Structures are given as structure tokens and as C-alpha cells.
Amino acid sequence: MSILGKIFGSRGKSTQAADEPTSSGGSNAWSILVIGGGIGGLTAGIALRRKGFDVEIIERDPEWSVYGVGIIQQNNVVRAVAELGVIDDYVDAGFGFDHVKIFLPNGTEVAHIPTPALTERYPACVGIGRPALQCVLGDRAKASGAKIRLGRTAETINDTGDRVDVTFSDGTRGSYDLVIGADGLYSQTRDMLFPDAPKPEFTGQSVWRYNFKRPDDVQGLWVYNGTPGVGLVPMTDDLMYMYVTTAEPGNPRIPTENLASEMRKRMTTPSPMIQALVEKVTDNDGVVYRPLEWLMLEGPWHKGRVALLGDAVHATTPHLGQGAGLAIEDSLVIADELSKAATPEEAFQKYRDRRFERCDYIVKNSLAICKGQLGEGPLIDNSKASAEAIGVVSQPI
Ligand SMILES: Cc1cc2nc3c(=O)[nH]c(=O)nc-3n(C[C@H](O)[C@H](O)[C@H](O)COP(=O)(O)OP(=O)(O)OC[C@H]3O[C@@H](n4cnc5c(N)ncnc54)[C@H](O)[C@@H]3O)c2cc1C
Known part of the structure; x- marks a missing residue:
């Protein structure tokens, strides 16, 4: 289903006062390109705008289509969405x-x-519903001032040390302080950054x-x-x-x-x-x-001025209902660290340090439930595993 019309048609919708971007702290003059307009990319856009960064989001799909079933969001995700405003x-x-x-x-x-x-x-x-979630996030990303450009991908990403020069699939170019790849399980940004990284399994x-x-x-x-x-x-x-x-x-x-x-x-x-x-x-x-x-990137999640988030670095099976939630939490943490750190390098490293353990836990434990159901590992008691996982993700991010 295409939600393009709906998102752009409903921009006049109320914006809660609390949802306006907050003042910029430390080095928030950075301009940031976010690659991917899914759950991770849009929430990153919103979180970064709230910290005062200049944000552009590119999305490959010109129709911005989302399939029409739904998604489970656990209590930590509701908390994260509240923090996003x-x-x-x-x-x-x-x-x-x-x-x-x-x-x-x-x-x-x-x-x-x-x-x-x-x-x-x-x-x-x-x-x-996934389309409903996409609408809420798309509306808010737009209203927050993020520029959203559909039907375009990044063909080349050149980190010069103090800028990142990007050429796009439509022949245009851009230059940014930072780039964040939120382009999902088959992330092209990950392939460009880490060609030897493991592939989805x-x-x-x-x-x-x-x-x-x-x-x-x-x-x-x-x-x-x-x-x-x-x-x-x-x-x-x-x-x-x-x-x-x-x-x-x-x-x-x-x-x-x-x-x-x-x-x-x-x-x-x-x-x-x-x-x-x-x-x-x-x-x-x-x-x-x-x-x-599934996929878990055990190595670095960034190189220089380019970082990854969401399924691009930790794609989980849905057995603990957490994949999208992790992407939303990533967005909050990366925006927080970028607003505090002196250098992108420091922010990206701290972002991974804060996120790795939780994401690894969800990916590995979801996979264990899956393998148990397939008879390829011990059968896991789903309700016990879910209760334990809720205990883990309830901790502050
Ligand atoms: C069957 C199934 C059920 C699930 N159920 C749940 C659930 O109940 N609860 C939950 O929390 N999670 C669930 N998940 C996980 C959740 O869907 C993902 O974790 C979440 O969508 C990840 O968000 P993302 O933004 O990282 O990636 P995506 O949602 O995949 O978004 C990536 C976006 O980037 C775009 N893109 C891709 N390549 C490029 C490119 N080169 N240039 C520009 N744009 C690009 C794509 O078009 C897309 O819009 C489920 C996953 C599956 C497979």
C-alpha cells in the first residue's frame, strides 16, 4: 500500500508542544544524511531534529510503500516512542x-x-499497523523539518575526513558532516562500509x-x-x-x-x-x-563519519517482538551521543557501546527460540524467555 499521499496530505495535523525540536547542545550544527526512510531512518530523523541537527532522509522506494499487516511494540518501545515525542x-x-x-x-x-x-x-x-506507524513517523519527521527525498539511493559515499560527499542515484550530489545508514537488512551502506561483514542468514x-x-x-x-x-x-x-x-x-x-x-x-x-x-x-x-x-554485526558499527543503525547492524527474528523497537532505541541513543560528543568518532563509538549488549541479547535469544522450534537446539520456554527479555529491555537505554 502506498502511504505517500497520506503522509504528505496530513501535514497540518496537530504537533504536540513537547514534540518541537529542543535546543541544540554541543556540536549540533552538523548536517546529517540518513539513508533509508523506514522505522529506523524516520525515528533517527525525528530524534536528530529534536536535538537541532539539520537532517535529510533519502528513501529508495518512490512510493514509500509498506506492507499492510502490523507489528508488536513492547513496553520499552512505548517508552522510546514517548521519548521521541x-x-x-x-x-x-x-x-x-x-x-x-x-x-x-x-x-x-x-x-x-x-x-x-x-x-x-x-x-x-x-x-x-505498519502503514499506520509509517504515517505517524513520516508525518512527524516532515513536521520536524527533516527533508525527505524519495526514489533515491546513495551510489557513492566518500568520507574525506572532515565531510562526507555523496553521489545519488538520480545524478545529484550532496555534502554532509555525517551519514547514517538505516537501510535495513540488506543495507547497501553496510556493504560499502564493510564489504567483508557477514551477510543475512x-x-x-x-x-x-x-x-x-x-x-x-x-x-x-x-x-x-x-x-x-x-x-x-x-x-x-x-x-x-x-x-x-x-x-x-x-x-x-x-x-x-x-x-x-x-x-x-x-x-x-x-x-x-x-x-x-x-x-x-x-x-x-x-x-x-x-x-x-538474522544478522549481528560483531565488529564496528561505524567507519569515520558514517554509522549504521537498525536492521543494518542487528536484524533479529520476531520471536521476542523487538526488531523495530531496537531500531527506535538506536535512534534515540545515536542522537543523544551526537548531541554530547566533541567528535563524530567519539559519538558513534559511545552509541555502539551503549547498544551492543542489548541488541546482541535480543538477536541471539530470538534465534535460540527459533532454532528450538525447528528442533535444531533445545526447546525454549517462550513465555519464560519473553519475561526475561522484558526484564532486560525495561532497563534504561
Ligand atoms: C516477519 C517479521 C515480523 C516482525 N515483527 C516485528 C514486531 O512484531 N515487532 C518489532 O519490533 N519488530 C518486528 N520485526 C522487525 C522489524 O520489522 C525491523 O526490525 C524494522 O523494520 C527495522 O527497521 P529499519 O529501519 O532498520 O529497516 P527497514 O524497516 O527495513 O527500513 C529500511 C528502509 O530503507 C529503505 N532502503 C533500503 N535500501 C535503501 C537504499 N540503498 N537507499 C535508500 N533507502 C533504502 C527501505 O526501502 C526501507 O524503507 C519483524 C520483522 C519481520 C521480518
Whole structure:
């Protein structure tokens, strides 16, 4: 779905007073190019503008399209969004909740786990449609004064020591103090910076997702144990999405015209709730199928005046529901460090120092859950692992 019109059409929307950029501290006269207009790039743009930096964001996709299912945002992410100053628009666009229910495959409820809120007066967690999230972030990035240029990539990035000269795919050029690559799992910026860095790795598992009308009683995240792994996530008063994780050895390509029937075949969880949804999976275009890949950059996350954030450096499988949250937290930390440090080098190093352990924990523990489900490692108790992870990410960033 293209959200271009929506983002640019709704710029007059309210901006909370607290969301205006704050005064610049130390060396905030730097101009910064952000490569990638996804969750990480837009939140970086917003966080940097709030510190007073001059920001330009380039996005490869001229339509700025985002697929139409949703995303789970845990309590640390709600806290991060509050710190970004976007919380009211974000909560309004999603569905707040405060618990996870765990079910046996037959539908028997075995646990109701409350999730503590980390942000006063706001829900603990949020389920939100990806297009809705992109709209909230795109609107705010624009309103904050970040320049957004669509349909363009960086062809060359030349760090001269005191500037970074960039040539773009449309033949134009720019010169910036700093560049931040937030261009996702297959980051071109990472390839330019670190050609020998490890490549994304397929786990052996994939995820099928589909939107449904939300039944009244689905008021939180519902997780069905067993194989396949199934979950229901509320996104709005009217909508929820389902995810189904399955082993897909060899990473097969599924033709679009077969997506609905292939998803139905895999929805074998016997719970009456899930079985009632099987026959509703009819629209091939509504099925979002994704092979699950991961990547953790163990080495540096920057070189000179160019740094990376989000999936470009730490792409996690969604088993702990944290990938986008980590990207948002990265944005806050990199903006904070840039606003305090005397040199970009110092800021980028401190940013990685603050982020590495948490990101590594999420990537490795999510992967362990995945491998356990595939029978390639010990089976991990998902609810215990999630509770432990919440303890970790609840710590200040
Ligand atoms: C199946 C699945 C389910 C997930 N569920 C959750 C969840 O429930 N909760 C959660 O927190 N996370 C979840 N995630 C993870 C989350 O989607 C990612 O961690 C998050 O999107 C990372 O943001 P990013 O900005 O780093 O990368 P992306 O979202 O990939 O954004 C990168 C952007 O850069 C653009 N781009 C790419 N290359 C270039 C280039 N060369 N030049 C310019 N622009 C470029 C892309 O078009 C894109 O807009 C899930 C991931 C998957 C695969």
C-alpha cells in the first residue's frame, strides 16, 4: 500500500508542544544524511531534529510503500516512542494492551501474563499497523523539518575526513558532516562500509501474516504454543493480525497466487478460535509471507563519519517482538551521543557501546527460540524467555 499521499496530505495535523525540536547542545550544527526512510531512518530523523541537527532522509522506494499487516511494540518501545515525542499520535493509531495470554494448541488458556507499563498514563504495549506507524513517523519527521527525498539511493559515499560527499542515484550530489545508514537488512551502506561483514542468514523458518476483524475478547497478545507457532495481535478497535511461524526448509519461493491456500494448509492449530479463522484466509494479496533472516554485526558499527543503525547492524527474528523497537532505541541513543560528543568518532563509538549488549541479547535469544522450534537446539520456554527479555529491555537505554 502506498502511504505517500497520506503522509504528505496530513501535514497540518496537530504537533504536540513537547514534540518541537529542543535546543541544540554541543556540536549540533552538523548536517546529517540518513539513508533509508523506514522505522529506523524516520525515528533517527525525528530524534536528530529534536536535538537541532539539520537532517535529510533519502528513501529508495518512490512510493514509500509498506506492507499492510502490523507489528508488536513492547513496553520499552512505548517508552522510546514517548521519548521521541510521538506518543499520542502513535497510541491513537494503534491498540494499547497490557497482557499476553498463552494457550495450548487446543485453545486452553494456560497463562495470563501482565506486562508492566513503563510510561505513565500510557498502555504498556501497542499493536499497530505498519502503514499506520509509517504515517505517524513520516508525518512527524516532515513536521520536524527533516527533508525527505524519495526514489533515491546513495551510489557513492566518500568520507574525506572532515565531510562526507555523496553521489545519488538520480545524478545529484550532496555534502554532509555525517551519514547514517538505516537501510535495513540488506543495507547497501553496510556493504560499502564493510564489504567483508557477514551477510543475512536464513533461519529455516518463515512467517505468514494476515489481517482479520478483531473479536472483542482479543484485548492483548494471544500466543498459541506448539507447531506451528501462532499469535493474534490487536492493531485497532476493528482489526487484528495473525502470525503463523512454520519451518520452510530450503527457503521456497511461494507464488502469489498460492499464498492464501498455502497459509490455510499450515494453520493446523486445533484451537476452535484459530480453526474459525482458516476459511477467512482467501485473499492472496492480503497474505504477507516472509522468510526469517538474522544478522549481528560483531565488529564496528561505524567507519569515520558514517554509522549504521537498525536492521543494518542487528536484524533479529520476531520471536521476542523487538526488531523495530531496537531500531527506535538506536535512534534515540545515536542522537543523544551526537548531541554530547566533541567528535563524530567519539559519538558513534559511545552509541555502539551503549547498544551492543542489548541488541546482541535480543538477536541471539530470538534465534535460540527459533532454532528450538525447528528442533535444531533445545526447546525454549517462550513465555519464560519473553519475561526475561522484558526484564532486560525495561532497563534504561
Ligand atoms: C516477519 C517479521 C515480523 C516482525 N515483527 C516485528 C514486531 O512484531 N515487532 C518489532 O519490533 N519488530 C518486528 N520485526 C522487525 C522489524 O520489522 C525491523 O526490525 C524494522 O523494520 C527495522 O527497521 P529499519 O529501519 O532498520 O529497516 P527497514 O524497516 O527495513 O527500513 C529500511 C528502509 O530503507 C529503505 N532502503 C533500503 N535500501 C535503501 C537504499 N540503498 N537507499 C535508500 N533507502 C533504502 C527501505 O526501502 C526501507 O524503507 C519483524 C520483522 C519481520 C521480518
